[in-house]
Amino acid sequence: MCAGCRRRDEQRALLRCVLAGDPPAVVPDVRRRGGGRGVSVHPCRECLAKAVRARAFGRAFRLSREPNAEELADWASQQYSRRAEGLLEAAVRSGHAVIGEERVREAIDARRVQLLLLAGDAAERRHRLLGSAERLGDRCVIHSDTTGLGKPFGRPSVAVVAITESEIARELQQAAHRASELAEAS
Numbered sequence: 001m002c003a004g005c006r007r008r009d010e011q012r013a014l015l016r017c018v019l020a021g022d023p024p025a026v027v028p029d030v031r032r033r034g035g036g037r038g039v040s041v042h043p044c045r046e047c048l049a050k051a052v053r054a055r056a057f058g059r060a061f062r063l064s065r066e067p068n069a070e071e072l073a074d075w076a077s078q079q080y081s082r083r084a085e086g087l088l089e090a091a092v093r094s095g096h097a098v099i100g101e102e103r104v105r106e107a108i109d110a111r112r113v114q115l116l117l118l119a120g121d122a123a124e125r126r127h128r129l130l131g132s133a134e135r136l137g138d139r140c141v142i143h144s145d146t147t148g149l150g151k152p153f154g155r156p157s158v159a160v161v162a163i164t165e166s167e168i169a170r171e172l173q174q175a176a177h178r179a180s181e182l183a184e185a186s
Contacts, residue, residue: 003039003056004047014040015076015178019061026057026067028076030083030175037061043080043178045073073182080179084143087172088117088161089152096165099153104162113162114169115139117176119146122159139169143176 001008011032018034020027029038039060041047049069051057058066091097098107107113120142143149146157163169 001040002042002047002051003054003060004041004050007042009042011040013042015043016040017057017067017072024061026061026063026072028072028079030076030079043076044181045069045184048073048076077179077182080175080182081144084172084175084179085148085152087168087175088149088163091161091163091165091168091172092152094165094168096163096168097152098162098164099155099158099160101160104160107162107164112164113139114166115141115163115173117141117143117149117161117163117172119144119149119157119159121145139173141173141176143180 002014016029016032016034016038017026017040018029018036018038019025020034026039027034032038037060039051039057041051041056052066052069052072055066057063088097098104098113104113104116108116116139118140122145146159149161150156150158163172
């Protein structure tokens with residue numbers, strides 16, 4: 001159950017927060033691997049703020065002060081971004097990432113693309129590819145910038161990446177979406 005909106009949801013749909021560090025502090029546990037008690041909230045600023053207002057973290061962890069919802073959201077957004085970068089690197093290492101406008105278009109035409117990542121600062125290329133990518137529906141994500149997309153490939157910049165493996169694509173899309181959602185100010 002989300003400690004913010006109090007709605008029930010699947011465990012994987014919620015962000016878990018745990019108490020960690022010295023001195024102890026509430027931290028997001030994006031991978032859900034932290035030990036001990038946790039508080040689950042939907043990964044959005046609104047539910048984090050509601051959980052703080054309801055003193056959900058203070059009660060669960062016996063704290064005298066609630067954590068800052070904005071700081072938690074920013075921290076979780078950064079963790080989700082790092083998760084997306086790690087998944088992109090895994091796709092590269094396993095040979096499930098295609099780069100280059102022509103090769104990506106060929107992969108789209110061959111119906112091998114599970115997820116299309118477009119750099120946010122590559123507007124001219126984005127417009128050319130979006131026509132080809134329309135049949136992908138919601139499997140097209142604006143993520144990072146050309147420098148960030150190029151990093152896993154050892155290149156100074158990459159404008160478009162196609163992910164061809166379904167599980168990596170699903171996880172990467174989810175992490176990128178949550179990072180973006182948490183990064184937006186309410």
